Amino acid sequence: MKLLRRPDLELIGIDKGFRGKQVLRRVSLEVQPGEFIAVLGPSGSGKSTLLKIAAGFEQPDSGTVRLQGEDVTAVPPYRRNINTVFQNYALFPHMSVFDNVAYGLRRKKVKPAEVTQRVGEALALVGLASFGPRQPETLSGGEQQRIALARALVNRPAVLLLDEPLSALDLKIRRRMQGELKRIHEEVGTTFLFVTHDQEEAVVLADRITVMRDGGLEQVGTAREIYDRPATPFVADFVGEMNWLRGQAEGGVARLADGNALHLPEGIAPPAGALRVGVRPERLRIAAVGATSGARENALAATITRITFQGPSTVVEARTETGEAIRCLCGPADVAGALLPGSAILCLWDAEATLVFDAAGAENGLTRKGELVE
Amino acid sequence: MANLGSLSAEGPKLAAARPRPQAFLGLQLAPTALLLALFMAAPLAVMFGMSFFRATIFGLETTPSLGNYEKLVSDPLYGLLLLKSLRISLTVTVLVLLISYPVAYWLAKMVTRWRTALLLLIFAPYWVNYVIRTYAWMPLLGRTGVVNSVLLATGVIDRPLDMLLFNEFSVQLVMVYVYLPFGIVPIYLSLDRIDDNLLRASADLGASPWASFRQVVLPLSAPGLAGAAMTVFVLAIGAYVTPRLVGGPSGIMYGNLIADQFGASFNWSWGATLSLVLALAALAVIALVARRVPLAKVFLQS
Numbered sequence: 001m002k003l004l005r006r007p008d009l010e011l012i013g014i015d016k017g018f019r020g021k022q023v024l025r026r027v028s029l030e031v032q033p034g035e036f037i038a039v040l041g042p043s044g045s046g047k048s049t050l051l052k053i054a055a056g057f058e059q060p061d062s063g064t065v066r067l068q069g070e071d072v073t074a075v076p077p078y079r080r081n082i083n084t085v086f087q088n089y090a091l092f093p094h095m096s097v098f099d100n101v102a103y104g105l106r107r108k109k110v111k112p113a114e115v116t117q118r119v120g121e122a123l124a125l126v127g128l129a130s131f132g133p134r135q136p137e138t139l140s141g142g143e144q145q146r147i148a149l150a151r152a153l154v155n156r157p158a159v160l161l162l163d164e165p166l167s168a169l170d171l172k173i174r175r176r177m178q179g180e181l182k183r184i185h186e187e188v189g190t191t192f193l194f195v196t197h198d199q200e201e202a203v204v205l206a207d208r209i210t211v212m213r214d215g216g217l218e219q220v221g222t223a224r225e226i227y228d229r230p231a232t233p234f235v236a237d238f239v240g241e242m243n244w245l246r247g248q249a250e251g252g253v254a255r256l257a258d259g260n261a262l263h264l265p266e267g268i269a270p271p272a273g274a275l276r277v278g279v280r281p282e283r284l285r286i287a288a289v290g291a292t293s294g295a296r297e298n299a300l301a302a303t304i305t306r307i308t309f310q311g312p313s314t315v316v317e318a319r320t321e322t323g324e325a326i327r328c329l330c331g332p333a334d335v336a337g338a339l340l341p342g343s344a345i346l347c348l349w350d351a352e353a354t355l356v357f358d359a360a361g362a363e364n365g366l367t368r369k370g371e372l373v374e
Numbered sequence: 375m376a377n378l379g380s381l382s383a384e385g386p387k388l389a390a391a392r393p394r395p396q397a398f399l400g401l402q403l404a405p406t407a408l409l410l411a412l413f414m415a416a417p418l419a420v421m422f423g424m425s426f427f428r429a430t431i432f433g434l435e436t437t438p439s440l441g442n443y444e445k446l447v448s449d450p451l452y453g454l455l456l457l458k459s460l461r462i463s464l465t466v467t468v469l470v471l472l473i474s475y476p477v478a479y480w481l482a483k484m485v486t487r488w489r490t491a492l493l494l495l496i497f498a499p500y501w502v503n504y505v506i507r508t509y510a511w512m513p514l515l516g517r518t519g520v521v522n523s524v525l526l527a528t529g530v531i532d533r534p535l536d537m538l539l540f541n542e543f544s545v546q547l548v549m550v551y552v553y554l555p556f557g558i559v560p561i562y563l564s565l566d567r568i569d570d571n572l573l574r575a576s577a578d579l580g581a582s583p584w585a586s587f588r589q590v591v592l593p594l595s596a597p598g599l600a601g602a603a604m605t606v607f608v609l610a611i612g613a614y615v616t617p618r619l620v621g622g623p624s625g626i627m628y629g630n631l632i633a634d635q636f637g638a639s640f641n642w643s644w645g646a647t648l649s650l651v652l653a654l655a656a657l658a659v660i661a662l663v664a665r666r667v668p669l670a671k672v673f674l675q676s
Contacts, residue, residue, distance in 0.1 A: 057574050077577040084578045090571035094593045103589075104579035155579065 006069050008033045008191040009054060009082075009159045014063035016049055016215075023049045024060070024215045031159065036185050036192045038202035041212035042238070047195045050212070051161050054193065055084050068158050078107075083152035084161040088168065089144045091136040097123070097147050098132035104155040122154035123147075125184060142173040146180070153188060162194045166201060178204055199239045203227070211235050233357050236278050243284070243326045245300075247275035247356070254356060256300065257322035263298050263351035274359035283353035284328040286316060286339070287346045296351040302326060304343045318345060418653075425650055427643035434643060442647040452631075452648070456655060459628035462542065463610035464659075466549045470606045471599060473550070474557030478598075479591075481558075482565035493562075500555050508619045511548050515539040515620075540622025548620050549610055556609060557602040564598025565591070600667040604660050611656050628652055 009031040016024040024046045031037050041047045052058040054065060056077035065073045072080050083104070091100050101119045110118070123129050126146035136144060145165060152160055165181075166174045182205060185192050196202050202209045203223040211218040211226060211234075219231035230236035233244075246257045249270035254262040256277065264270065293299040302318035305325075316328040316339065328347060339345070426438040446452055477496070485492060499507065514520045515538040522534040538544060568591060576586040614629030621627070632652065635645030 055574075055578060057577070077574070078580050078582055082578075084574070086571045086575060088569070088571060090569060090575040092572060092575070092590060103576070103581075107580035107585065151579070 005033055007031055007066075008035075008068055009193065010064070010066040011050065011054065012064040012066070014050065014053060014065075015061045016046075016053065016058065017061055022215055024053075027063075027212075027215070027217055029210060029217065029220070031191055031193055033191055034189050036182075036194065036205060036207045037210065038194045038196055038206035038208070039210045039212060040196055040199055040202040040239070041218075042197055044214075045212040046215040047197075047212045048163060051084070051163050051193070051195045054159070055082055055161055056080050081155075081158045082161065083155050083157040084163065085145075085148045085152050085165045087164045089136075089148040091144055091147055091151070093136055095136075096132065097128075097134045097136065097139070100136065100147060101132075101151045101154050103151065108155075118154050119150075122150040125153065125187065126150045126180070140173075141169050142177060145169065145177060149181075149184065153184070153190065157190065159191045159193055162192060164196055165194075167196070167198070174201075181205060203239070209239075211238060213238075230278075230355065233276055233278070236355060236357075241281050241327065242278045242355075243281060245277040245279070245320075245324055245326070246322075246359075247277040249273060249275050249356075256298075257324065258300065258320065260299070262354065262356075263296055264354055264356060265352045268356065270356050271358040276357045276359050278355035278357070279326075279349050279353055281315070281327045281329040283349050284326070285348045286328055286330060287348050289344045289346055291346055291348075293346075293348050294350075297348050298351065298354060300326075300347045302345055302347055304339060304341050304345060306341055307339060316345075318347065421646040421649055424643050424646040429641040429643050442644055445644070446647060446651065452651075455626075455628050455631060456651065459611060459652075460655060460659075462546060462549075462627060463607050463613075466546055466553065466610045467603050467607045469546070469550045470553050470557040471561075471603060474554060474561050474602060475599070478558050478561035478565055482562050482568075483570075496558065497555055504552055505615060505619070507552060508548055508616050511544065511551075511620055512539065515544055515547075539620060541624045542621070544620040544622075545617050545625040545627070548616050549613060552616060553606045553609055556605045560601040560605065561595060561598040564595040564601075568594050596667050597671040600663050600669075601672040604663055604672070607659060608656055611652060611659075 007030040009029075011027060011029045014024050014027040015022075027046070027050060029037075029039075029050075039047045039050060049058060053060050056065075056072070056075060060073065063073070064071055067080060067082060091097075092103065095103070098119055101122055102115050105115045105118060119132070120129065123131060126149050128143060128146055128150070131139070131143070131147065136147065139147065148165070162181075166177050169177060178201060181192075194202075194206060206223065208220060209223055209226050210220045213234055219226055219235045221229075226235060226239050230239065233242075236242045247262060247270075248255050248257075249272050251272075252269055254264060254270040254275055254277070256262055262270075262277065287293075287299075289301065300320055302320045304316055304318050306315075306317040308315040308317070312331075314330045314332070316330055318326050318328065320326060326347060424434075425442055426440070428435040428437075428439055428441050481489060481492060481496075512519070516522070517534045517536065517539075519538070521538060522531075525531045526534065572590055572594070573586055576590045577583070581589060612629050613627060614633045617625050617627040617630055618633075621630075628648070629652075632645050632648045635641045635648065639645075
């Protein structure tokens with residue numbers, strides 16, 4: 001899919017500072033036609049600034065913005081074929097829903113008959129066909145959100161930018177809007193670039209996820225790649241949950257704090273020195289003490305500290321013999337009735353589920369220097 | 375009066391938001407109603423009643439008569455003075471708005487740092503009593519004033535200009551200066567309230583900066599403009615200190631006529647009649663504004 005096709009949006013080496021503070025550092029990103037890409041990061045990671053630069057509301061200090069191959073770095077927003085859905089929707093309060101959606105078409109001097117037709121189509125697309133005469137203030141948050149989407153899409157932009165569009169909605173409506181966004185994306189086929197701090201949202205919606213941190217790109221990949229093969233401990237922590245264990249590598253053999261040798265995924269050799277070993281909670285399996293582990297399985301002895309029943313799953317919290325806290329997400333079949341706080345257990349996990357980072361530069365359990373060794 | 379209607383229209387909405395017995399609503403409105411009755415309705419009623427009295431050398435003759443109203447219509451002077459005052463007030467209002475809008479826009483949308491300090495600086499001269507601020511224009515505009523001196527010294531003119539002071543021009547100039555804050559503040563507030571994302575949205579949808587201004591900023595600041603216009607107009611139509619100090623004989627306004635009835639002439643009933651006429655004229659202009667911009671939006675911006 002990446003081959004041959006020209007990217008719809010290219011951000012090349014974008015640098016941006018505000019009052020001496022570097023907000024973006026050499027950020028490069030290519031968005032393919034029809035792609036739904038999420039830019040994921042905590043607040044202050046620069047993701048919103050990146051979106052503003054793509055839209056033209058901010059100028060990069062250096063770097064290039066290309067839209068369908070054309071350099072638009074110096075083009076003002078009102079001459080870019082790109083539209084934005086704002087976090088607070090930014091519907092014009094003094095205009096009806098129809099006039100809001102028609103606004104972009106009228107600026108382009110589209111004929112009134114065509115305006116009426118296209119606005120009607122856009123409103124139908126977001127499921128609010130009869131809302132034209134309404135005033136924005138009479139709409140619920142979810143409805144305003146859809147109108148904002150219609151107002152942007154009616155212009156048939158090359159790229160649609162969405163700035164945390166669902167963050168102001170309550171959970172239930174947010175879930176429904178996620179499905180709506182996905183459906184609309186499939187229906188119109190427009191390229192979507194979506195900024196969010198909600199990792200679950202990014203995983204559910206996006207074809208590809210870009211994880212940002214401190215103004216730099218941490219990793220770009222599919223949700224599965226990012227979840228299963230996080231490039232840094234930061235990504236591993238930010239997307240999903242992670243158990244971190246201390247380790248040590250010598251002569252190509254990695255060991256946990258209890259001294260047992262660690263099975264690693266095929267072809268991965270640990271860097272020498274202190275290690276940070278990561279395992280997702282749902283990859284841990286609980287077994288009775290004395291159970292034999294598989295040939296390619298790691299085992300860790302621990303004592304249960306707490307069991308929390310959560311309906312479909314049960315969280316078993318435990319402490320290893322070397323004092324490290326771990327969480328294990330178990331299905332109903334994994335938790336036998338005999339498990340009680342205080343029980344000694346064995347935590348087992350597959351070699352393939354093991355992540356190893358070097359501990360250099362580790363701070364407070366997070367590091368950007370840490371790299372997946374492959 | 376028009377705003378009273380829209381204010382009380384908010385009552386049921388509040389009651390609906392917090393379910394309360396109807397009787398409680400009456401209680402909530404009671405203090406406002408009392409204040410309005412005491413300080414607005416009662417004085418107006420007194421004025422209205424007094425306009426049917428007659429002043430004699432022995433004091434007020436309280437037998438009702440239409441004498442004051444006959445006087446009002448029989449002499450065209452009073453109508454002409456009212457028209458002149460309306461013209462001056464409208465001119466002053468328009469000039470104040472024209473100057474205030476760019477200043478307010480600059481403060482609300484372009485200044486990012488030191489905004490509070492700049493606002494204070496703009497208003498610093500207005501901490502001085504306004505009589506003094508008005509007097510201050512005399513050494514500027516007088517025959518031997520700063521403007522004439524500079525023009526003479528640079529050879530632009532060879533004898534001092536008399537047209538600068540003690541006429542309608544100086545009245546308008548000084549009133550514009552004095553009322554400027556009443557124009558800047560409401561406009562600034564309404565502009566400050568406009569979400570910057572709305573401007574981004576209009577640019578994003580293809581509107582040039584000028585189109586954004588015309589289609590988004592201007593309509594959304596209309597309540598502020600209307601509030602500024604009404605405030606300045608009402609202040610200007612009742613003005614009497616500025617015309618007295620810098621107006622000379624040709625710069626006299628309706629307010630001076632009224633003030634004279636309560637001072638030198640001691641004819642309160644005639645003064646009350648003139649005041650009623652002025653109040654009605656001001657109300658008529660406000661009603662005209664209210665037809666364009668709902669007053670609820672001016673006073674209850676949400």
